[in-house]
Structures are given as C-alpha cells and as structure tokens.
Amino acid sequence: MPTTTETGSPWLADRGGVRYTGPTTERHFDVLVLGAGITGLTTAYLLKERGARVAVVEADRVASGATGNNTAKVTALQATMLSRIRSVRGEETAAAYAEHSLRGVELVAATAEELGIDCDLRRREACTVAADRSELRSVEQEFEAARAAALPVEWTEETDLPFPVAGAVRLAGQVELHPVRYARGLAAAVHGGGSAVFERTRAVALAEGNPVRVETTRGTLTGEQVVVATHYPVWDRGGYFARMEAKRAYCVAARVRGGPPRSMSITAGSPSWSFRSLSDQVILCGQDHAAGERGVDPGRYGLLEEFLRRHFTVEAVTHRWSAQDALPYDHTPMVGTYTPVSSRVFVAAGYSKWGLSGGSMAGALLAEQLAGGPGSPVFTPHRVSPRGLPTLARTNAKVALDLVGDRLRPGEAGSAAEIRAGEGRIVRSGTDRTGVYRDPDGGLHAVSVRCTHLGCLLRFNGAERSWDCPCHGSRFDVDGAVLEGPAVRPLERRPVPGTRTTADRH
Ligand SMILES: Cc1cc2nc3c(=O)[nH]c(=O)nc-3n(C[C@H](O)[C@H](O)[C@H](O)COP(=O)(O)OP(=O)(O)OC[C@H]3O[C@@H](n4cnc5c(N)ncnc54)[C@H](O)[C@@H]3O)c2cc1C
Ligand code: FES
Numbered sequence: 329m330p331t332t333t334e335t336g337s338p339w340l341a342d343r344g345g346v347r348y349t350g351p352t353t354e355r356h357f358d359v360l361v362l363g364a365g366i367t368g369l370t371t372a373y374l375l376k377e378r379g380a381r382v383a384v385v386e387a388d389r390v391a392s393g394a395t396g397n398n399t400a401k402v403t404a405l406q407a408t409m410l411s412r413i414r415s416v417r418g419e420e421t422a423a424a425y426a427e428h429s430l431r432g433v434e435l436v437a438a439t440a441e442e443l444g445i446d447c448d449l450r451r452r453e454a455c456t457v458a459a460d461r462s463e464l465r466s467v468e469q470e471f472e473a474a475r476a477a478a479l480p481v482e483w484t485e486e487t488d489l490p491f492p493v494a495g496a497v498r499l500a501g502q503v504e505l506h507p508v509r510y511a512r513g514l515a516a517a518v519h520g521g522g523s524a525v526f527e528r529t530r531a532v533a534l535a536e537g538n539p540v541r542v543e544t545t546r547g548t549l550t551g552e553q554v555v556v557a558t559h560y561p562v563w564d565r566g567g568y569f570a571r572m573e574a575k576r577a578y579c580v581a582a583r584v585r586g587g588p589p590r591s592m593s594i595t596a597g598s599p600s601w602s603f604r605s606l607s608d609q610v611i612l613c614g615q616d617h618a619a620g621e622r623g624v625d626p627g628r629y630g631l632l633e634e635f636l637r638r639h640f641t642v643e644a645v646t647h648r649w650s651a652q653d654a655l656p657y658d659h660t661p662m663v664g665t666y667t668p669v670s671s672r673v674f675v676a677a678g679y680s681k682w683g684l685s686g687g688s689m690a691g692a693l694l695a696e697q698l699a700g701g702p703g704s705p706v707f708t709p710h711r712v713s714p715r716g717l718p719t720l721a722r723t724n725a726k727v728a729l730d731l732v733g734d735r736l737r738p739g740e741a742g743s744a745a746e747i748r749a750g751e752g753r754i755v756r757s758g759t760d761r762t763g764v765y766r767d768p769d770g771g772l773h774a775v776s777v778r779c780t781h782l783g784c785l786l787r788f789n790g791a792e793r794s795w796d797c798p799c800h801g802s803r804f805d806v807d808g809a810v811l812e813g814p815a816v817r818p819l820e821r822r823p824v825p826g827t828r829t830t831a832d833r834h
Pocket of ligand 1: 362363364365366367368385386387388389390391392393394395396397398399400401402403529530531532557558559562575576577578579613650651652653676677679680681682683684685686687813816
C-alpha cells in the first residue's frame with residue numbers, strides 16, 4: 329500500500345502566512361500578550377477592537393503550538409466535559425461552561441466572517457459516542473448534563489461512523505475549520521496601526537510593576553497590562569503547576585476510499601478516539617498519556633493507523649503529528665488575574681484539549697476584564713474546588729514520585745556506544761546523567777537531562793525524538809532547545825560521556 333507519511337499536522341503543512349519580525353524601536357504597549365495561539369490572538373484582536381495598542385510576543389511562529397496541532401473541532405459538546413464539570417463543580421458551573429463554550433464557537437464563526445478569513449470553516453454536527461456498552465453510561469450522563477445545561481442535544485443510535493455504536497449524543501451547528509489559517513487571519517488583523525505581532529521572541533522573565541516589564545530573548549518590552557497566554561503558564565506565581573496536568577496525544581490523517589464521515593465524533597472511553605474529516609481524508613486522534621511518560625515510542629502512531637485500517641479502506645496515511653494540553657484538576661479552564669493580588673497580569677490556560685472554543689471564550693472574558701470588568705467567578709484561577717482535591721493530590725503525588733524516583737534509577741545505557749540510530753538514552757557517569765541521542769546519520773547529541781523548569785529528570789520520547797518532562801510537560805529537542813514550556817531556558821549541552829568532545833555535530 330502506498331504510504332506518504334509526513335511528519336507534522338496538515339494545518340502547519342500549509343506554508344503560507346506572513347513572517348513577523350522581533351521587536352523594533354517601539355517597546356511600550358498598552359497590553360503585551362505572550363503567546364500567539366488561539367488564546368493570545370483572540371485576546372489581542374478583541375483588545376485592539378476596543379482601542380488598545382497591543383503587542384503579541386511569540387516564541388516561535390503564529391499558531392506553532394497546540395493551536396496548529398489539534399483535531400480542529402470547535403464545539404460546545406466536548407466528549408464528557410459537561411458531566412465531569414457537573415460532578416466536580418456542580419450543575420450551575422457546568423451550565424456556565426456550556427454557555428461560554430457556545431459563545432466561543434459563535435465568536436470564531438463571527439470573527440472569521442467579519443475578517444473574511446479563508447479557513448475552510450463549516451458547520452458540522454458534533455457527537456459523543458459510546459463505541460460499546462461499557463461506554464454507554466458515560467454518554468448517557470453527558471446527555472443528561474448537556475440537557476441540564478440547556479444545550480440543544482439529541483440522543484441517537486445512528487452515526488456516520490463506519491462501526492455500530494451503543495448510543496450517542498449529538499449537537500448540531502458546531503464548527504470545523506483550518507486552525508492555522510484562522511490564527512493567521514487574527515494575527516493579520518492585530519498587526520499594524522500601532523499594534524504588532526513579534527515572532528521568534530521568547531519571554532523569559534516578568535516583573536509586575538507599573539508598567540509591567542517583560543524580558544525577552546530580543547530585549548525588554550513593557551506594558552500597562554500583560555496577558556500570559558503561553559499555553560502552560562510559563563511562570564508559577566499562581567501555583568498553576570500543581571493544579572494542571574499535561575497530557576499528550578497523537579493524530580494521523582489518511583485518505584480513505586469512499587470518503588470520511590462528516591460528523592465530528594469522539595468516543596467516551598479511555599483511551600478515546602476522536603474523528604473529523606478533511607476533504608477526502610479522515611483525521612483520527614487518540615492514544616493519550618501523561619506528558620513525559622516513560623517508554624513512548626512510534627508505536628502510538630501504529631495503533632492509530634491499525635484502528636483506521638480496521639474500520640476504513642485506507643489508501644494512504646498522509647500526516648502524523650502530536651500535541652499536548654493542560655488538564656486542570658477540576659476540568660474547568662483558568663481565566664483571570666495571574667495571582668490573587670495581581671492587577672496588571674492575567675492568564676488563561678487549562679482547556680483539557682478543547683481550547684479552540686475555550687481559548688476563544690477566554691479571549692472574550694479577558695478583553696472584558698482588562699477593560700475594567702470584574703472577571704468571571706466561574707473561571708477565576710484562584711477558586712478552590714473541594715470535590716477535585718483527590719485528583720489534585722494524585723497529580724502532585726505523581727510529580728513528587730517523578731522528581732525523586734528517577735534520581736534513584738540507574739542509567740539506561742552503560743555507554744553512548746550502545747545507543748542505536750534514532751534512540752535516546754540516559755548515560756550515567758558517577759552521580760551525573762546525560763541524555764544522549766544518536767541521529768540517523770550516527771551523530772551523537774548530548775544534553776543535561778535536568779529540566780530547566782524545576783529540575784525533574786527528563787525522559788526520551790521516541791515518537792517525537794524529544795526530551796520530555798514528566799512533572800509539568802516541558803519538552804526540549806535533542807540539542808536542548810525548548811519545544812514547549814513551562815520551561816523558558818534551554819538544556820545545557822554536554823560532552824558525550826566517555827569522550828572529551830561535545831556531541832559530534834556541534
Ligand atoms: C491531540 C490534540 C487534539 C486537540 N483537538 C482539539 C479540538 O479538536 N478542538 C479544540 O477545541 N481543542 C483541541 N485541542 C486543544 C487545543 O489545541 C488547545 O487547547 C489550544 O490550542 C490551546 O491554545 P493556546 O493559545 O492556549 O496555546 P498554544 O496554541 O500552544 O499557544 C501558546 C503559544 O505560546 C508560545 N509560547 C510559549 N512559551 C512562550 C514564551 N515564553 N514566550 C512567548 N511565547 C511563548 C508558544 O510557542 C505557542 O505558540 C487539542 C489538543 C490536543 C493535544
Ligand atoms: S516542567 Fe516542571 S520540572 Fe520540568
């Protein structure tokens with residue numbers, strides 16, 4: 329069977345888009361927004377609409393983070409989110425979440441139309457599906473929670489998936505789009521007229537004051553207000569790291585005979601299978617795990633492809649990609665002031681893999697709050713949700729174990745010579761540990777495996793060829809550059825253990 333697998337999402341394979349420079353002479357703005365994903369760009373666009381001079385500061389390129397690497401469904405029916413929120417925070421909060429999610433969906437549709445963004449936006453039905461009887465109770469609970477939250481859902485036993493289902497909830501009129509084109513459209517609307525988008529500019533330190541100072545890799549910027557929209561908040565003055573867990577998942581796109589199902593479906597079990605169509609292709613995402621889990625290998629993609637082949641006639645697998653998102657212990661996004669006493673620094677994060685509607689609704693909430701609004705009591709990051717505390721305790725116990733446990737383990741390879749092409753392992757010399765990766769040409773790349781965030785030991789992710797942190801999900805490439813925060817500093821490069829030189833390719 330011909331296979332033309334590309335590494336990377338179909339969204340980022342779209343090479344268009346303006347390239348923005350780093351900061352020039354203008355260095356003071358009304359608002360600095362850190363991060364050019366859906367959250368940062370929506371916030372910046374809405375603030376500019378209200379008359380603010382805004383700068384968006386992006387470490388890499390517009391939409392290069394989670395926003396460019398997802399399934400791209402914008403929906404208020406989100407697997408089993410409403411029943412989860414209802415069980416931890418009660419019916420009223422679940423209803424408020426559903427209402428804001430719907431507003432997020434409609435904001436995306438209205439903004440795309442207003443700005444004339446060509447982003448393949450289409451209305452589609454969203455479904456949460458019981459793939460078998462073991463998932464039926466969860467789907468029934470989601471149906472009840474959605475009805476209680478006044479979402480106009482329907483119950484069905486018929487879907488357009490190529491396998492029978494035990495039951496499903498469906499919500500009509502939701503949205504699929506090309507998320508990178510949408511984000512680029514927002515960036516274009518922000519840039520100019522006294523506002524700016526800065527790419528390849530990483531924020532590395534923040535000092536709250538009047539104005540707020542942000543140190544970046546391209547010098548200092550100041551703002552009357554700052555929004556931290558870096559996905560995982562990059563500084564932890566609000567205790568975010570203890571309250572959110574990073575989870576990674578994998579996606580494939582494949583051309584299938586007879587065309588893909590057009591609904592946006594997701595199964596309710598764990599692991600879940602999430603589907604949408606992209607012209608004659610089907611996109612399938614799943615195989616979640618805690619970020620930084622040990623022993624992740626390219627087999628994750630194989631499992632997704634095997635599932636597709638079981639249910640479709642696959643002509644070619646065209647793309648493979650992966651991403652992660654932060655899951656708050658009480659399932660609800662955190663949107664508001666950065667700390668309980670902050671008056672100029674704000675944050676939005678924690679969308680549990682539903683941030684296209686979540687980041688849009690967060691942008692709308694923040695635009696109100698920065699203009700003097702009271703902030704949302706439902707989404708305030710400073711809430712305490714007593715019924716979520718057992719999850720919180722479990723997450724933090726795992727982090728403590730990862731922090732200490734890995735230090736007691738022996739190295740994974742006696743010497744760098746044992747490491748095969750494409751493999752990364754930890755080599756121990758004395759008390760010290762070095763992460764060594766051998767590239768396909770045989771070159772060795774060696775880095776410290778101490779995470780520059782809070783010092784947990786990194787693990788090699790064989791599916792992505794990166795060093796990933798089990799504590800809060802920071803990721804680094806094989807030469808130590810930051811791929812994902814909350815870390816902001818690169819790993820120290822090391823000599824290859826047993827040699828006098830730094831890694832072969834340096
Ligand atoms: C497999 C998968 C599938 C998903 N599918 C869906 C879906 O179908 N529908 C849905 O609604 N959601 C989905 N999501 C979730 C969604 O993609 C995210 O919740 C959303 O994109 C988060 O947007 P964001 O703007 O907060 O973060 P990001 O898009 O990650 O943007 C943050 C930006 O900040 C930048 N940055 C980081 N650190 C710094 C720094 N120090 N200085 C400056 N910039 C910095 C990053 O480079 C990045 O561009 C999915 C997630 C995953 C993992
Ligand atoms: S991400 Fe927090 S210690 Fe690594």
